[in-house]
Amino acid sequence: MKEFGYERVFDVPAAVALLDADPDARCLGGGTNLVDLMKTGVERPARLVDVRELPLGEIELTPDGGLRIGATVTNSDLAAHPDVRRRYPMLAQAVLAGASGQLRNMATVGGNLLQRTRCGYFTDLAKPCNKRTPGSGCPAIEGEHHNAAILGASAHCVAVHPSDMGVALAALDAVVTYETVDGPGELALAEFYAPVGETPHVETALPPGALITAVTLPPAPVAALSRYRKVRERASYAFAIGSVAAALDVRDGAVHEVRLAFGAVASRPWRAREAERVLTGGPATAEAFAAAADAELAAAETLPHNGYKVTLMRNLVVAVLTELAEEAAR
Template sequence: MREFDYQRAQDVSGAVALLGADPEARFLGGGTNLVDLMKSGVERPGRLVDVRELPLDRIESTAAGGLRIGATVTNSDLAAHPEVRRRYPALTQAVLAGASGQLRNMATVGGNLLQRTRCGYFADVAKPCNKRVPGSGCPAVEGEHRNHAILGASGHCVAVHPSDMGVALAAFDAVVEYETESGPGELALTDFYLPVGDTPHLETALPPGALVTAVTLPPAPAAASRYRKVRERASYAFAIGSVAAALDIQGGVVREARLALGAVASRPWRAHAAEALLTGGPADATAYAAAADAELAAAQPLPDNGYKVTLLRNLIVAVLTELTEEAAR
């Protein structure tokens, strides 16, 4: 591992100044992803700016009726927060479906959104990878891609974003707040991650050196919400497909639908086509299957990950049906 300097920031402006414009410096959250990548040589920062002592570890109600979640809130504290559990249950479920208890105790909200892909070629510095070394190629397209993207990918990269939390945040219309040397800014979570195109190494719309300071949630939807994840083993493993959904049903008609998919694209995938079809339609399995088909019509599976189309279709119908049954109780 390359030698690096370590500094602990005490306030937000200090953290941003410490990172400065140094392209070789990185913020350190819980370190559960970054340190692994440093050990494997994928990341070789010359300086780490530890953000864990910043006063960003609180979850507060906003004047608008939502929640503001500080960027250094741990995944465990986020999942356990009474207002998150009560108003945004899919978020608690998503966070608890991720990693292990020990990891969630360390991992932060900011770090979770900015964790890197689990593509095996990305993690292996002996292999080419456009995301790690732009222009070197994407061996996953013709190689191992069982867990890779079916939506929004390009021939330059077919990796998926691994965050469970991000999928629920996308369904809840979360906004990411950040701070730079020239002032604060914010991005809707759905605009936070860049399309892959021919620049898979450019992953987010954050300005260089930006510190994520918080994630803000607007008021929760009236309806119940749910997150369901499919993985290859029951203990901690990344998703091969997941769904975050909320449905407001009145008189057998869907008044409002929120739907986001995970492990299908380079970012949490907000299912706008499905939502449009669901809204105003009947609250039944036929309509849910039609909505799933509408969203997945854009899927471009590779030879070994076509199963994800069927998996996601079934998962969407199952989660929406569960929410419908819950609403009827």
């Protein structure tokens, strides 16, 4: 492991000043992803800025009835919070599906958003990877790619984003707040992750030296009836091969409002807006749910060994929305 400096900070201005002064500095929250990547040599920061003591560990109601989640809130505290469980159950379920209790006790909300892909080529320094070394190539396209992206990928990268929490946040129209030396800023989660394109190493739209301070959830009454469903290759904690975050409001048998986001199918949490458009105002039936999934997945571009994800996601959408519709009818 490369030698690195270490600074523990206790206020946001101090953290931002350190990050701005050193382009090779990284924030250290729970370290559940960053430290692993440092051990393998994928990440080689010159300095770690320990942000765990920053006053960003609260979950608070906003004046408009939403929820503000501090960046250093642990995943365990997020999943257990009564307002999250009652008003945004898909988020609590996504966090619980993401990792073991030990990891949830350490991992933070801000760090979860910034975790990097678990693609084997990215984590293996002996292999080329455009995300790790721009211009070196993407061997996954011709190699092992059974869990590669089917939506929004490019010829430069087919890796998927690993976050479960991020999928629920995408469906909930979350907004990420950050701080820089020039002042505060915010990004809707839909704009937070950069498209793959020709620059897969550019993963977010955060400005240089930015510190994530909070994630805000707007009021979403539809989310009271919501669910997160994750498919993985083993029953114990593992990264998804496909997941769905869904919320549904059915009135008189028709879809009044719906939220859908997919996980493990793209380089970022994928908001299924075409499926939402197709569903809104139509019947809340399995046939309609399947047609909406097909509309969203029409843009899928598969490789020889990941085409199963199209069928998997279609079936997952139908199953989750059908369950929610039946629950709404009770």
